[in-house]
Amino acid sequence: MQARYSFFSLARNALGYHENWPEAWRSPEPRGSYDVVVVGGGGHGLATAYYLAKEHGITNVAVIERGWLGGGNTGRNTTIVRSNYLWDESAALYEHALKLWEGLSQDLNYNVMFSQRGVLNLAHNQHDLRELQRRIRSNRLNGIDSEFLDAAGVKAFCPVIDLRSDGRYPVLGASLQRRGGTARHDAVAWGYARAADARGVHIVQNCPVTGFRISNGRIQGVETAKGYIEAKKVAVVTAGHSSVMANMAGFRLPVHSVPLQALVSEPVKPVIDCVVMSGAVHAYVSQSDKGELVIGAGVDKYVGYGQRGSLPVTEETLAAVCELFPLFRRMRMLRQWGGIVDVCPDASPIISKTPVQGLYFNCGWGTGGFKATPGSGWVFADTIANDNPHPLAAPYTLERFTTGYLIDEHGAAAVAH
Amino acid sequence: MLLIDCPHCGPRAELEFSYGHEAHIERPKDPDALSDSDWAAYLFLRENPKGVILERWVHSHGCRRWFNVARDTVSYEILAVYPMGAEPPKLEQARYV
Amino acid sequence: MAQTTAETSPQAQSPAPAARQPFRLRDGGRVDRSRLVSFRFDERELTGHPGDTLASALLANGVHLVGRSFKYHRPRGIVSAGAEEPNALVQVGRDPRTEPNIRATQLELFDGLSVSSQNRWPNLEFDVGGVNNLLSRFLPAGFYYKTFMWPAAAWETYEKAIRQAAGLGVSPSKRDPDAYDKTFAHCDLLVVGAGPTGLSAALTAARAGARVILAEQDFLLGGDLLSDRSAAIDGRPALEWLAEAEAELRSLDNVRILTRTICFAAFDHNFFGLHERVSDHLPFAERGDGRPRHRLWKLRTRQAIFATGAIERPLVFRDNDRPGIMLASAARSYLNRWGVMAGSNAVVFTGNESGYATALDLHQAGVRVAAVVDLRAEAEGPLSEEAKAAGLRILAGHAVIGTEGDKRVKKVRVGRLGSDGASIWGGGEEIACDLLVNSAGWSPTVHLHCQAKGSLVWDEAHACFLPDKAMQKGQATVGAAAGAFGLASCLAGGEAAGRAAAEALGLAPRAPARRLEAEDRDFLPMRQLYCVPSDKPLGQGGKHFIDQQNDVTAADLLLALREGYRSIEHVKRYTTTGMGTDQGKLGNVNAIGVVAEHLKLPLPEVGVTTFRAPYTPVSFGAFAGRDVDALLDPVRTTPMHSWHERNGALFEDVGQWRRAWYYPKEGEDLRRAVSREVKATRDSLGILDATTLGKIEIVGPDAAELLNRVYTNAWSKLEVGRCRYGLMLKEDGMVMDDGVTSRLDETRFLMTTTTGNAASVLAHLEEWLQTEWPELKVYLTSVTEQFATMTLSGPNARRLLGELCDLDLSNEAFPHMSWQPGRVAGVPARIFRISFTGELSYEINVPAGQGLYVWQTLFRHGEKYGITPYGTEAMHVLRAEKGFIIVGQETDGSVTPLDLSMDWIVSKKKDFIGRRSLSRTDIQKPDRAQLVGLLTQDPALVLPEGGALVETMREETPVPMLGHVTSSYWSPNCGRSIALALVKGGRGRLGKTVICALDGGKTAPCTVVEPLFFDKEGERLRG
């Protein structure tokens, strides 16, 4: 039985010294069989399970997670949420997600602290400006709020930026999506887990999937550390490990997994009240509610499952931060970490059926899938339930790599985000 | 930061090298003979292994020569360096899930 | 060691400083009593001595309250004497040289230092935020996830308040005026930590000839020896051994000692990050002069020894966070190293022998020790015995079950501990005190070993994690960091590790004459309790702090477990334990213990959270080093750059190059200036600095074959002396680059590339050559910078060039798309008759160093033709008038030659990179975006570049889009605006109308036309 979270329940429980809070989700032993097994308990997997239950009434579902919920990229990203993507296909998908974000805390009854503090993308040269204009104009026709700020406008919106008008990378302008912002990453995983659990979904942690049983081209179930589990359908949402899973199922994917790192400063009182991203200088910065500056860096270029980033990338990122914010040079790095991001050749995701019937893959979000979490789960659940791509997911099938219909969002992903 | 043993210059910092992704992916001799999906496989599909990867590097800020490397993608240990065109060495595979 | 007291010191000023530092002992310790250092803490002017840290100086002055906690704003004091400090964080210096969250325990005192306390308002003594403490019951771990959701819009307001309350210190508000530095470094052996272990390791390896770097975060070498009054080595005070060891190390050429330097990170392949504080400890007047504030060392070593010691673990008991409650070892350090009494009336609370070491030292120094409260049923062990002998009051089998005192601990309550360790018997005696020191045991500092992905094992006897296997070759952890807590073991362990490292390096270390003699005592026996019970249930009255900085209590951990956040990683994230600036150096093992007990799991099964860099926080500035401001990235300039500057050019960044953009004359804006430049070029003569174009010499019998394979068109038949335009694709069929390539002789070509792609095209060619086509006999050499390139363009180009060179420039002798060697203004040159403007043009390559001279000569002689320098903007207009594409502007990585209607250059007869991709189904579709020209119906209107094109405009979104404007200019030669665009099915729309959406809901109808606006027959080009 789940309690509803509210100010009143908090107050009531305070009187009982918080001894009576129920579990946010149960931790059952897995059953022998499910209608759908979701492999991967990151945000996308949990959201998939939640929407399977909520939107499609499919509740005989298990989420199988090798470690702890949200311990993959969901738990280690810089939490930037925005939808101002270039191509129509991406704009539609990310905007769908953004609309879901806007009601997510209430929907889940879990405060994911979605904070629409605005996202700036800076332009430093004529080429940047041209690309920015292109993006802004197509965003608007796609119904996405997007505006252009000139240098003075940037300074007014985010006073701590140094425009460096005589510097190496002067800020010439920026696009601003006011509805963009950040969310509390862990809360997204936990909120979805709790809400999915409330609808009957089983959440199984510390249980790596080690293989698939496939016969006659159809999925039968998954081998796990806790034994074999039969499943009518299997949805793989394992981000950095997608190739490992695909190799288990006997095919290969057009992705490579690379380390992407991020870092936080020591906490300080509020000093920057929006998200700032720059492709040319390669840095992105926001400040969390606890006060740390949350800073995203770039990827190491080589395949790596080590969940750690290298020093040259940190140096480059912090040099960029020091350029845009010379007042932060005395701030100090508190912790640095890495995730394993699965990157597609066109920097767009894969939401797709596979050569194996009943086996679905959702991956390739690379450096930027946190913002898509609700939308991704939504369209993937629909795709699984109907064994047919949801219209928003249709452009993201594996076939595009054969036919050439790539959705090249390198512009959007020029900075990892 | 990795230390990569360039076959020509000796051990140098990773900074001096550029990455060339998976090795031993040969360009088809007759591309027209391939179906679209076979061509796509050549272009895009990769092993991307967790474990030993056979990959190519170039000493781009040094001697500018390409060579192959066998590396564990979890420990990042470099297990072998061998020239372009050579067969990969036989290696113990660490098991990872 | 200075023994003079302040009174006798010649520099001493009245009033006598000793009197002003009431808790300073008259002698002892490593401070220089002969000199005074004054500093400011909040409103107070205080003094200390050289050798002090801020913490030791504050304690010497009797200051214990130094800050407020993160969440509940509880008064907090100094807990430790080192890197592990969670509470005593201060704001140092004044804006813009201010720095938040500095650990007072590591901050070296200097004259003029000014610090203030943090996270309090209006002041430290009275802090309004303290109300959070009263409300704490409503603010358990994760409370924010459960509330602030209604109404949805109110979150923004709540969030502001939450943010305001969080954070500790404040960021500087202005640009940092200081300089930072970084450097690479290499050595044979890195030794981290200069305690007895590290010193003996470094000595052993250095004597064998290894290149050693010894890094120590402290400003003194010695580690724990500095705090141990009684330690002896070879029958002499250990400090004498220390002085000799240091002197020997300093005398060796192959040793570099880095003090004030933390090794903050262990990366792959024995690569380490070290952070040196070069001048933070100096009075302001002595800083600067080229000397950086901090330096980042990027160090590669062959062997590494982590001799990082151990950190004492605090006991978790009720209200264990008041000022005046500190680690036993810290109180001992203050006493022995700094000659400071942390209090005058102490209670010692311990579960092992370490507490007794402190008790004895305090007692000896004249501090009253009111009681030693010992968790162990019996106080037994060598130090306990000494304490008994000294007559100290020992309460064995007891625990501190509560403390009192608002701004400083006043008394403790003590109860008898049940044998289960979970219950308290008896009402509790109250003992007055002003200092409560405590010890639960020791945690080896395994951070670097773990960062390098080494594994840990649990040592049940010492209740601590020890390093197990190192993942990387050549790494060892020794001494207290490896669980060898006795001095003799540390010395021997260091020696053995140093020897092993030397041997691994192929050196032959000398065998030591004999082992150094020292005591070998650790802190056993111990009784381990991760959470000391009190007379009330946990969480009900009073707080057992696990993580003092983030205000995480044992009750918070239990709440997390109760709610299902069971993995230690969830516990960490839900409660934020271990996530403060100290990263849980004190709290983590206790947290794991509490979780293990609650879940009834063996402790190692709960496991540790991931150790991450940095060991202690590192300034952003150090990572940036001197790569800031003008040195952030190279600015590449051409040999004619100074001329452009002198002639008023404005510049545009193209990759790293800085190119002349346009040359405005008095009163001209961009459009006016560019129009003038464009007109002048078409009417008479323009000149462009085109040096930045990439140039590659392609040499060898198979050079033409290589071109055949990388360009879409055919090259074998190009005659010597002729030039040809080529288009290069990536294997996925998308346009990668374009440019003109000329045949210099039978086996030699010169390829030009776009400015931005010069390096990537060369790399692309090399990659294919070396990896796929090693059979081709071709060599590539970049000559981009060998030449200065200038383009003369316009009807008078031939005339001017004719004056300065001796070639026959007639159409017959020197036709379009050919080249010839010659001399221009006496300088050897290659002259190419090629054109990107559609005018009669000559591209002239001369040796780079002579470029400026030739350029100036052309100007002198071109004056009569009104020679006009034109920049990149005019170049763009000129080429757009002719419909020539710019890679990166008309293309974006998703455009094929077919989309550009450049089928004419795509050979059907041969294979080339990318060809097969062009026949894929989606690439062949007629509704792909294709390059067209656009003419606005209003000829005066210049479309915005990037403008979106639609069939029809409507209110409701999404509006289906047709494409976008790639280039758009005012064309003075056409007398109207022109634009290029990528439009879906564009070629099928010629003559039709599309609409460009403008700002403010306005629209601009445009006619789709061929992308060619000027001189459609190309007569001028060949004229």
Added chain:
Amino acid sequence: MAELLEQHSALAHLGLVAQATRARSESQGVAMSELPYRAAVNLRGRLDEPGFAAAVDAGLGCLLPDRVGGVATSDTASALMLGPDEWLLVAEDGTEGPALRERLAKALDDYFCSVVEVGQQYCWIRLAGPEAAATLQKGCPLDLDPAVFAAGHCAQSLLSKIDVLVCRRDDRDGAPVFEVAVRRSFADYAWRWLHDAAREYGVAVVAA
């Protein structure tokens, strides 16, 4: 040394000559100078091709070094081995470029090789003095210890964000001497970077 017609250095705008005459060089950690323009030819070819090395020797008067990083010197030129089939032939006399190229091209007429004049691409900066290595080491990931990188050797690597060719010459006055070649468009950056790096040791601009 003959002058090239109106040859301008990539560092001309810094007025180094004027600075050099004013600076005192004693008691400085680092002495920096720009070297006069040098001729250079890039040679590619196969050492394992019979006769190739001998032909170069005939044309150049020195045998090619056969290990990457090796340097061989004759009366007129040095040969620096940059890669397994690549050398940079450098003549201190800047006017020698075309002649050097022609001599080699002629000598190697029968071989598959490439001979390209590249001297104008480079700017040479000399760092000398007790802190020369420390200065260079700030931006260069090579191990500059003399036991690893000895006098008479060269290496291509990085200096901060740019490509460099570093040559170590014989020590002078007991202190190391490095010559660093950078592409000319990066010369301004390289010079200012090094000068800034050397500042804490005391730096003098001296005549070459």
